[in-house]
Amino acid sequence: MTNVMIIEDEVKVANELKFMIEQSNSNFKVCSILHSVLDARVWLMNNKAPQLIFCDIHLKDGLGFEIFRNLPVVAPVIFCTSYHEYALKAFENNGIDYLIKPIDNARLNRSLKKFLQLKEIFTEENALFNKRNSNAVSYMNGYKSSLLVYYQDKIIPISLDKLDFIYYNNYHVTVHTQTAQYETRDTLNNIITTLNPRDFFRANRQFIVHRKAVTSIQQYFGRKLLIGISSPTPEPVIISKANSSEFLKWVEGVNYQTPLPLMLENARFIN
Structure with a gap:
């Protein structure tokens, strides 16, 4: 099960996005919906980070990018906005995709597919890294494998x-x-x-x-x-x-x- 967080200040938009995500794939479960920069920062500081975050850029108390400032959050983020000019900054803040509102099912499904492909790639690379690291540790300790x-x-x-x-x-x-x-x-x-x-x-x-x-x-x-x-x-x-x-x-x-x-x-x- 993939836990998903939604950060969106419009309740109706957040609920619609939740419905679309969970309908697209039964393995996705929205674990939390937050409505402000402050609420999201407090939640992330006190809870285990989700595996995927959908984040609006324009929130009522600031830009969504501020949520991740000085927080060790490594979860990939799909940014959602009505504006085009923040795309570059989005990809500098854990962004893996950039959705322009209103979001339709086809575009959402492409983003979720992209997330799953990246997850598979990094899972395989992490397994390879762990194997290489284990061998490297043995070598550094002077012991053969x-x-x-x-x-x-x-x-x-x-x-x-x-x-x-x-x-x-x-x-x-x-x-x-x-x-x-x-x-x-x-x-x-x-x-x-x-x-x-x-x-x-x-x-x-x-x-x-x-x-x-x-x-x-x-x-x-x-x-x-x-x-x-x-x-x-x-x-x-x-x-x-x-x-x-x-x-x-x-x-x-x-x-x-x-x-x-x-x-x-x-x-x-x-x-």
């Missing part, structure tokens, strides 16, 4: 969200998902420094595990921990007594702020 692996004589990227664990054995490092395993030419020591420690934990000399893949934790000999992983592992995943407390905190989601180089040094992992 994917890992390059070798598969059938090709180098391909694997999203880290798909990984269950990374395994080292006999100078070979393999990357494991629910459905496949891949080879990487890098070492566990190098890989762990590029991964977000909130998601990945260096379990021991052989394994790096993803938090989402941990399915069970059992007490093991000598106060060690035996970890169940959602994918089959080549050998048991065992957390040493020295690292068990840190591992349990990590699984619970406690803020993990141990510097990675220090973690590696303390664990004395070699490969």
Whole structure:
């Protein structure tokens, strides 16, 4: 549902516009009708902004442009007026269209269609921006969002969200998902420094595990921990007594702020 505000000082004109908007598309709902610059400013300062605003330019206490001065309103505005000379200023004040009174259904429908098209474009662009921004944040934090692996004589990227664990054995490092395993030419020591420690934990000399893949934790000999992983592992995943407390905190989601180089040094992992 698209919430629409009407700012119009003539009650009859405002009610007619409300009827035309709601008749044009059932997804449009007029949430408020205001009749002055002051009333509109007070409303916008104290309520969540609508998704679309129809605004008359000549109101009884000033010009409609004054409503948006120094207010953080980002809702698109369709300005309505009997005058042509304000068109440029309208588009400088969140305006997406400029309707000359009297407004007919055909012209109104074109304006509403334009709004819906712009909304769709910005929705798609916003989704793309959020995806790019998420990747950028990972890059700026120094953490990878994917890992390059070798598969059938090709180098391909694997999203880290798909990984269950990374395994080292006999100078070979393999990357494991629910459905496949891949080879990487890098070492566990190098890989762990590029991964977000909130998601990945260096379990021991052989394994790096993803938090989402941990399915069970059992007490093991000598106060060690035996970890169940959602994918089959080549050998048991065992957390040493020295690292068990840190591992349990990590699984619970406690803020993990141990510097990675220090973690590696303390664990004395070699490969």
